Amino acid sequence: MATRTTIDRLSEHVGQTVTLEGWVYNTRAQGKLLFIILRDGTGMTQCVLEKTDENLEQFQRARKLGQESSLTITGEARVDERSVGGHEVRIAELHVVQAAEGYPITPKAHGPEFLMNHRHLWFRSKRQWAILRIRSTIVDAIRRFYQDRGFVLIDSPLFAPSAGEGAQTLFEVDYFGDTVYMAQTGQLYLEAACMSHRKVYCFGPTFRAEKSKTRRHLTEFWMVEPEIAYADLDDVLQLAEDFVCAIIQRVLADHRPELEILERDVSALEKCVAPFHRMTYTEAAELLRSDRVASLLDEDLARAEARVAELKAEVDAREEERKQPGLKNWKADKLAQEILAAREELSEREDEVKNIPHHKQLAANFQWGTDLGGSDETIIARLHDRPVFVTHYPGACKAFYMKQNEQDERLVNNFDMLAPEGYGEVIGGSQREDDYETLVRKMEEEGLDREPYEWYLDLRRYGSVPHGGFGLGVERTVRWLCGLKHIRETIPYPRMMGRVYP
């Protein structure tokens, strides 16, 4: 009697007859042997069908199975080092649930547009499978972290009545004849709720109509925002540090195989333990103007230039080799792939060569009082092997609700957390302004209409206390932990500038 099981549990059934339900990832016919790489959602394994006098018809049919055909396989599970995952199933019975033909995503290379148009199928590919499993765990780690620490989940509304600051980055929605906006943050609503429960959080999608076409931006993304009462900046920083550590530890504990599929440098994640680095905005500004940064960028530039020369030589050599007469097809194909890969890196490195001098200049001429640019953040993060908290920015370049610093009125008690390895800003947070007069003055300075914020001002009229919180971008976290070049792979159905399909 066959045991119905899944690929991730094959090791428990070695020597037994098992039934697997899955899809064809790839097939290789080898004369009288047929290898089927089966995936079933829990992993992949190799199934082998041997042609015999009795199963000629079945063998022929199985040989023609297209990629992603769905089937059930019954046979003996064995240990075999030659197979993916270390196990193999000798096929005794093969039942085709549906024979698929012409599956578009082949085992060869595809471009991003094609893959995005087939996102609904792209999930099935190994890397995408690994990423979305890690995302699921990160989301679970987030929920557990707050629930275990007594935070109360407060769901903030997604329809927001007022534009507030930054109306240009909000999506407008017709709401029975009125204009409302898709929420950018739940923060103000959380501030109200933390006066009831002390520790609260919200977790859901947010929307930004920023016309940003970069590998860090989505128009719809998930954000988790905790907010705590009777807390100053240090309390919030401590929470953020504990939180990020918890997520990293959970991913490292649960997803070694997935990180391996993604070829993630795990040692870089293992280095991310408390305490994280902390520096003030003013220290960051000094650092940017320092010789240390100048020489770092000089080294980067020299390295990029050397790599460009190296890649150019490599491409030329491969091109030359490809012109050799009598070249085998597979060899020519391999060379073409190598040329493409080299060209892709070449174009990235050439961009670096072009951009680094500009970034160097931006850093050297950094003016105290302006916000940190993307390149500045990258530089600061690069100089550290753990996440960096940059604190106490000038209030002039930050939102009205941030708490004015007691020692230096020009500063606010806020922070950004920059992820290492160039992944950049993952968290933004602050202590909130709890003084009624100061808050009203800040709103006036920013030209904000007071009327839509009357409810918010109530929080400063009735039992105002020091409080604060932050927002963590889930997709940027997934990108960082998975080591991905592009944020579009971190969410099942990405919504970006110019992309709402499928």
Added chain:
RNA sequence: UCCCCGAUAGCUCAAUGGUAGAGCGAGCGGCUGUUAACCGCUAGGUUGUAGGUUCGAGUCCUACUCGGGGAGCCA
């Protein structure tokens, strides 16, 4: 909103201004241990759209559309 790059077969890419090709995928055949297997054969094209230059345009020019990357802004 601005800057850079691109668009050729289902997919990934070639093609000095002069006869549009290869690999993968698809179809047919061969092979008993393959790891994106391999070998042979077959089919597959209005070169993004609209103009222009030229004896001749995939190739040069202009505009537009779509895509990729970046700046600003941000998680």
